[in-house]
Amino acid sequence: MVSSTTSEYLLSKGVSPNYISEIVEAATRVNYAQDADTIHALEGACSMAAENAAGVAGGNFQLFEQFLKRSKAEVFLNTPVTSITPKGHQWIVKSARGSHTYQAVVIAAPFHQTSITVPQSVADQIPPQPYVNLHVTLLSTNASSPSPSYFGLPEGSKVPQMILTSRANARNGGNEPEFNSLSYHGTTRPGEWAVKIFSKKPLSDEWLDGVFPGAVGWVHRKERADDLNAAAHDIIIIIIII
Incomplete structure (x- = not known):
């Protein structure tokens, strides 16, 4: 399953394209x-x-x-690894514990965000592990639901408090969805709701006013990619020795 995309796998199992794009993709976009x-x-x-x-x-x-x-493995926490060097059919791992030789090494970490040194011939074979750029917008609003006009609906139409999106239209030449998901998360006080929006780009105050006309209170924005890339340098490097 890790060698094929979700779409490829489900199509091979006979799942309809519409179900994949309208149901499954809505879930992958909000979750990941x-x-x-x-x-x-x-x-x-x-x-x-x-x-x-x-x-x-x-x-x-x-x-x-x-x-x-149960594997009876030796576990060494807080033990930074500085280099992994081949020696014949074995590998020399240099860490805070010194140098040790092993038959095989599995690096369970985003390699390109670590400071582990390996031969260039090895590094060239390790694909990048890019983080997803995700913008999180939290806000308060006195609107009990988003504006119908933003979604092209007549005034007075009932809009749900949770909206998920798909790229099905964009893949057919249409516009990209402006957000991944929009969801209400209860009230902060009577007549005021907390809303969370996931998007791939930052959402401006003007955009929020278009979705919640004149009804936005406080707004808090966070970009997740920068945090994760920075944190990767401090990740405990887990090396599983076989």
């Missing part, structure tokens, strides 16, 4: 800010997980703790 024809099928399937899915009492992280415990 990616379209069904770019995100891999495993992640696309995760997007379709039902609400209130089963979990492990105390936290799902225990699954991974048990993987490590």
